[in-house]
Amino acid sequence: MLLALILIPLLAAIGILGGLPARLSAVVASLANILVATYALSCPACSDGFSLQVLADPNINLSLGITGISAIMVILSVIVTLAAVYSGKCPEGREKLWYSSTLFIAAGAIGAFLSTDVFFFYAFHELALIPTFLMIGILGRGDRKQAAWKITIYLAFGSIILLAGLLLATAHTGSFAFSDLKEIPVAAQNTVALLLIIGFGTLVSLFPLHSWAAPAYASAPTPVAMLHAGVMKKFGLYGLLVIGMKVAPQGMLHWLPWICVLLLGNIIWVGLVTINQKRLDLMLGNSSVMHMGYIFLAIAALSANPDNTIAVPAAVLLMFAHGISIALLFSLASVVEQKTGTLEIAQLGGLAKTAPALAFLFGLAGMASIGLPGLANFAGEVMVFFAGFADWTPGESMGWVQITTIIALWGVVISAVYMLRAYRNSFQGPLVKATENASDIHNCEKIPSYILAITLLVVGIYPKIILQFLSN
C-alpha cells in the first residue's frame, strides 16, 4: 500500500511523458493518492512496512513504513499535491513537463517521508529537487535562471553537508535503517548535530542560509512553489525531529544557544525583511521563511529537554498548518496575477470590490498564516509557545528557550503587520487601473483553494484530527 503512494505519481509522471493526457492523468493520480493514503492510514494492518534489499554491503534497503509524524506529512503531501495540480496556469504546449514535474516532486516528497532507511530518505528528497530545478529554470517567471541556480547550489550545498552528517551518524550506528538509529557516542554528537543542523537547516531556509527561498518561490511555477514551500521544506524539519533528535540529542543541546539565535534570525530579521517587500510573491516567500522559525522553536524546546511532550506535536501540527496555508497563499497569488497581470502591491488596490471571492479566500489564508484562532496555524503556534514554556520553573531565571519564546512572540505582531499591509493595499481601498476590470476567481480555480481552506478550518477547529496520529 505504501509503495503505491510513491508509485502512483511516479508512474503517472512517466505516463505523461509517454503521451498520456497530462492534466487528466495528474488529477486522477493525485486523487487516487488521496484515496490510497486515506485507506492506508485508516487501517493499521494495510499500512504494513515494505522492504526490499537493494545492496547487501553496506546494507541498504528500500524500506517504507509509517509512523505518526510521517503519516501527517503524507497527508500534507497528498492534499497539497492535489491542490497543486489544479493551480497555476500551464503555458501552452508545456503540459508534459509541467504536470510530470509536479508529480515527480510529489513522488519524491512522499517517498522521503515514507522511507525508513536513511539512504532512501535522502535519495527521494534529491529526486524531488531535480524537477524543481527544471521547472524553475524552464517555466519560471522573472529572473528564473538565477533563481534556479541559486536554489540548486544552495540545496546542493545543504544536501552535501547533510549527507556528511548522515553518513557520520550511520557510521556510528552501523546501519541505515531508521529502526537502528540510536544515540551515538557523546564525543561525535556535537559534530553530527552541527552537520545536521546546517544541512537540514539549509533545506528549511534557516537564517542565514535563507536567501534562496524567496526568489525561488517568486520565480517558480505555482505548483512548484506550493509543493516546495508547503511540503518539501518540511523534509528538513522532519529529518531533525526523526533523525537529529534521535542520534544526537546531546549535540542538539550543545548547539541550543545557536539554534535559538538563528531561529530568532528567521522570525525577527526575516520578518523585518518581509515588511519591506514590495511584491506579493516575494512577501509570501519571505513569510514562509519567517514561519520556519516557529517550528525551529519547537525543535529548540525539544533540544533543551528531549522529554518535552508538547514540542513534537506542536512542531508537526505547525508544519502541517504552515504547509497548507502557504500553498493556499501561493495558489491565490497566482490567481491575482492572472486576473490583474501584476503582483506589485503598489499597482494593486480595491480588489475586494471586483473579486470578492478571491479577497475572501486570500483574507482567510492570510489570517491563517498570521495565526488567527480557528485556523490551523494558531493551534500549532500556541502549542509551540506552550512547548517553549513547558520547562520553565517559576521563581528561577528563564532559560534560552523561554527567552527565545518571548522574543519570538513579537513575530506574531510582525507577521500581522506585513500581511495586513499587503492585504489592505491590494484588496482594500479604491480601485486602480489593474484591478478595475479584474474578474473574480473562477469556479474551477476555486477547487484547490477550497481544498486547502477547508483543511485549514477543520484542523484549526478540531486539531485532534491531526494530533491523533501522534498519540499511539
Next chain:
Amino acid sequence: MNPWLLLILPITSAVIIHLGLKRSATASALLSSLCVIATLIVSFSLLGSDASVVALDWINISGLNLEIGLELDQLSKGMMIVVTGIGVLVHVFSLGYMKDDEAKARYFGCLSLFMFSMTGIVLASNFIMMFIFWELVGLSSYLLIGHWYHKDSAADAAKKAFLTNRIGDFGFMIGILMLWGIMGTVVFAEMDGSQFSSLCTCLTGMVVLLIFCGAVGKSAQLPLHVWLPDAMEGPTPVSALIHAATMVAAGVYMMARLFLSLGITPDTAELIGSAPQVIAWIGGITSLFAALMATQQNDIKKILAYSTLSQLGYMVMAVGLVAPEAGMFHLFTHAWFKALLFLGSGAVIYACHHEQDIWKMGGLLKKMPITAITFLIGTMALTAVPFTAGFYSKEGILHAAHHQPLFWVAAFVALLTTFYMFRLFIVAFLGKAREHGSKEASEVSLIMSVPLVILAVMSFAAPHISAIFPVPSSWSLEFDVMPHFDDPVFWTSIGAFLIGAVLAFTIYSGKDKDPLSIPLFRNKFYFDEIYAWIIKIFQDALAAIVHFLDAFLINTLLVGGLTRSATGIGNFFRRYAQSGSLSGYAFLMAVGVLLVIYFTVFASK
C-alpha cells in the same frame, strides 16, 4: 436551555449568511436578528439557573490540555445579558440604519460573527479559550470597521485596530504562558492565587501586568488607545455595539475575571506587588487624556469615542484600585447609556445625510424630539446626574479612589465629561440649524427610535435590576438608591457636574463656531503623529535597513562572495589555460608528460 446555544446560534447564522444568503440581504438581516434575539432569551433563561456544561477538549496531549468550556457564574451571566441585550437593540437599529447599504448581508454576517466571538470571551472557562475569542472579536471588529473597505480611511482604521490589538496580545500571550507555568493550568476554576505567595512579587506583578497588556490593547488604554477613535470609520451601530458597549469593555471583564480567579481582594493584593497601582494609574491617565481630547473634537462620533476611552479608563482605574466590582458595575451601566449615545448619534447622522460635524448641525431638538430627548438622557447618565445609572456606578469608583491622588483625577475627569457632553448637546441639538443637512433632518423611523427609547429606559433602570449585574456574589457591591447628603464624594461629584455644565452653557450657548481652540487637545496630544514617526523610524526604516543588510551582507557578500570567487577561479582557468592555441596545449601536454615521467621514473626511487 443548553448554554452551548449561545455560541452555536450566532456562528450558524454567520456561516449560513456567508455561504448561502449573500444574495438575499433581507433574509440575512432577519436571520441574524432572530439569532441574537434567541441568544438573549437563552441568556435570560440562564439567570438563576445553575446550569453547567462539560468542557470539550480542543487540544489534549500529554502535558497540555486546552479545552473549550463555559464558565457560568454571575459575572459571565450578567455580562451575557449586556452583550445580547445591546446586541438585540443594535441589530434592530441596524435594520433601519443599514437599510440601503449594498453589502447589508456581509454586515449582518459579520455582526453574527461578532456576537459569536464576544459570547466566547464572556463565557470562556480558561485563558486560552478567552484568547481565541479575544482574537476573533479582533477579526470581527476588523471586518466591521473596514465594512466600507473601498474608503482608504476605513481600510486604514481597520488595519490599525487589528495591529494595535496585536501588540497588546503579544503581552497577553506571554502573561498567559507565564501564568500557566506558575499555576500549571489555564482554567479559571482551577487557579489558586495562593500559589503566588511563594514567588517574588516582581514576578507575580509582572504576570498580572503582562496579562493586563491584552486589556490595554482591547480596552484602548494609553498608550495603545489610538485605534479606538479611528475605529469610528465603521458603521455607527457597530461603534455602539463593539466600540462602546461590549468589545472594548472586554479588557475590563478579563481583568475582573483574572482577579476573581486568583482571588485577589484588597487583602491579598500585596501578592501581586505594585501591579494594581500601575493599572490604576494607566486607567486614570487614560481617562484624563481622553477627556481632554474630547473637549476639542468636532466629529460627533469622535467625541463619543474619546468619551468611551475616558470611561474605560475609569473602569480600569477601578480594577487597579482592587475594586473590580465597581469597575464591572460601571461597565454594566456604561454599556447601556453609551450604546444609547452612539445609536442616538447614528440617528442624527442618518437624519443629517451622513453629516458628522456638530458645528454643521444644530436645532435638532425640535426636528428629532425622540432622538434628542433620549440623547439628553444618555448625556445625563454619562455625566452622573443623580438617579441615573451613571451616577451610581461613578459614585462607586469615586468611593474606591477616595483618599488617594487618583480621586482628584477622577473628579476632574467628571467635570470634563460634563463639559464636553453638554458642549456636544448644546451645539448639535440646541440653537438653530446651520447647514443644509440639519435643516432637512426629521425624526427617524420607528425601528430606529424604539431601541433608543429602550436604552433610555435602561439608563435609569439598569442599577435597579440586580439580577443581571455582572458582579459575582462574592464581591460585595453595595449602593443606596438615595444619595448620602453627608458624603463628601457625593458633593464632589455634584460640584464637578455643576461646574462642567455651567462652563459648557456659558461658552457654547448660541455660538456658531468653537470659541475655544486648544491645538494640543484638538490634535490628540499628537499621539498619532508620534506613533507615525515611531513606526516610520523603528519599523519601516528598520525593515528597510534589515532588508538592505540582508540583501547586501548575506546575499551579496556571503553568498555572492562565495559564488563570485568560484566563478573567478573558473574564469582564470578559462582565460589562461584554455587559450585555444594549439601550441600552448602541446606545450602543456609536454610538460605534463615530462612530469609524469619524472615522477614515475625518477622521483619514485
Next chain:
Amino acid sequence: MPTPSLTEYLIISGLLFSIGLGGVIIRRNIIVIFMCLEMMLAAASLTLVAFSRFNVTDNGLPDYDGQMLVFFIITVAAAEVAVGLAIIVSLYRARQTIHTDELTSLKG
C-alpha cells in the same frame, strides 16, 4: 671507426625528439607541426631499434620485439599521415588557413 654505443643512439634520438617537440610547440604552420610530430615518431623508432640491437638474448640474436614494434609504427604512421593530411586539407578548405594562431575555436 668505432661502432656507436647505446648512449650515442639515445642522445641522437633524444635530440631528434626534442627538436620535434620544440617544433610542435613553436611552429605555427600546421604542416610543419605535422612533420615535427613525424620526427618525434622517428626518434621513438630509433630508440626502439637501438634497444633491440643492444639487448642481445641468450642465443646471441638481438631482441626483435623492438624492431617488430618499429614496423608497426611505420605502418601506423603512414596511415596517420594519410588521415592527418586529409584533415589538414579539409581544414584548409573550411578555414582558408593552416596557421594555428588563427585556429582558436577551442578558446573557452
